[in-house]
Amino acid sequence: MTPRKKGMMTSTDGPTGLLSPLPDVNAAVKCKEIAAVATPSTSSQVSFREMQRLHAMRMELFGFGGWLTSALCYVLFLVWAYVPDTTLEAYGFTYFPSKHWAVAVPAMLVMTYLFSLVLYKAVNLLSTPSLGSYATILDTHTVPLPEGATCFEDDTEATPGIGDISIFEVNRHLFTATRQQEKRLKHE
Incomplete structure (x- = not known):
C-alpha cells in the first residue's frame, strides 16, 4: 500500500489494497479517525466563526418555526371565518368567538x-420649527460650503461640495431670475 496521512482513506483501501467488494476490517477505526479530525473536541473552545454559524442556524430554525406557526394561525383563522358554525360544531368545536x-x-x-x-x-x-424660526436658517448642525464655492454657477462636471446653501444665496438665485423674467415680460 502507498503511504498516506493519518485519517485519510484512499479508493484502494481494503483487505488487499485494491478496489474490493469485501469490507475493510479497519473501516470503523478509520471512520472514527476522520470524525475526530473533522469535529473539534469538547474540551477546546468553539471558534467565533463556529459560534456565528450555530447562531445563524438557530435563528433559521426560529424563523422557520415562526413562519409555520403564522401560516397555521392564518389557516385556522380562515377556517373559523368561512366555515359555518354548524360544521364547526359537528367537528366538536363548540367554543369560538363570534364571526363579527x-x-x-x-x-x-x-x-x-x-x-x-x-x-x-x-x-x-x-x-x-416654524418657518419664521431662526433655526430654519442656521442651527448647530449647519455645515457651510467652503469659501468661494457656489452650487448654482459651477461649470465643472464634478459633484459640488457637500454643505448647506445659505438662505441668502437661495433667495438671490430664485428671486433675481424671477424679477429679470418679469421685467422682460413687461417690456414685451
Whole structure:
C-alpha cells in the first residue's frame, strides 16, 4: 500500500489494497479517525466563526418555526371565518368567538396602520420649527460650503461640495431670475 496521512482513506483501501467488494476490517477505526479530525473536541473552545454559524442556524430554525406557526394561525383563522358554525360544531368545536370579530379585527388593524401613518407625519410636523424660526436658517448642525464655492454657477462636471446653501444665496438665485423674467415680460 502507498503511504498516506493519518485519517485519510484512499479508493484502494481494503483487505488487499485494491478496489474490493469485501469490507475493510479497519473501516470503523478509520471512520472514527476522520470524525475526530473533522469535529473539534469538547474540551477546546468553539471558534467565533463556529459560534456565528450555530447562531445563524438557530435563528433559521426560529424563523422557520415562526413562519409555520403564522401560516397555521392564518389557516385556522380562515377556517373559523368561512366555515359555518354548524360544521364547526359537528367537528366538536363548540367554543369560538363570534364571526363579527373576523371582520372587526382586520378592520381595526388596517385603521391602526393608517392612523400610525398620520400620527408619524403629525409628530414630525410638530417637532419641526416654524418657518419664521431662526433655526430654519442656521442651527448647530449647519455645515457651510467652503469659501468661494457656489452650487448654482459651477461649470465643472464634478459633484459640488457637500454643505448647506445659505438662505441668502437661495433667495438671490430664485428671486433675481424671477424679477429679470418679469421685467422682460413687461417690456414685451
